[in-house]
Amino acid sequence: MKTIYIVEDDDAIREILEVFLESENYDVQSFGSATEFSNRDLSYTPDLYLFDVRLPDGSGIELCQQIREEKVNEGVPVFIMSAHAQYGETQIACRPDAFIAKPFDINLMLERIQYFVN
Template identity: 45%
Template sequence: MKKIFIVEDDEGIRELVEFLLTTQDYSVQAFPNARTFQKTVKEQVPDLFLLDIMLPDGNGLDLCKDLKESEETSHIPVVLMSAHANVDRLEGANDFIAKPFDVDELLLRIGKQFA
């Protein structure tokens, strides 16, 4: 079972995404902010990161950058999502999904990362 870490501050979206991914047999761990996420990543790593960009205590892009620069996590796919349709630099992220997203499309694009 593939393990996915989600960082999303909005509770509604966090629950929605968690629900959607669980139905697809992914093991999901969701974090409401950067701080709790970073603490966990130091102990264990998942098979995919799904990161919101705008976070109350940080930025998904910075998180992505750190992950891609770290030896332990640089090989793990990162998918970013944001309500900002245009994001200039993706900091090495593997994909970007604009909010609001199509449910099927979200699942499709995450599935692609494991293909």
């Protein structure tokens, strides 16, 4: 089973993503803030990271940059979601594998995830 880490501060969006992705047979670990994510179990590397840009205590772009610098995450796809940021901003800052604008089409998101992790 493939694992996806989600960092999203909006409880409703996070819960929808969790339920939907788990129904598609993904193991989902979710975090409501950058701090929660920073305190994760570092002994495990997921198959995909999904970060919201605006977090209450940081930025998904900063998390993306950190992930990209860690050797253990080499080759692990990173998706950025945002209702505010533009694709170009995130591309320059952290080189995400996909940018998902909010509101998003859940089926399109699933197609992108499947492309990168299956």
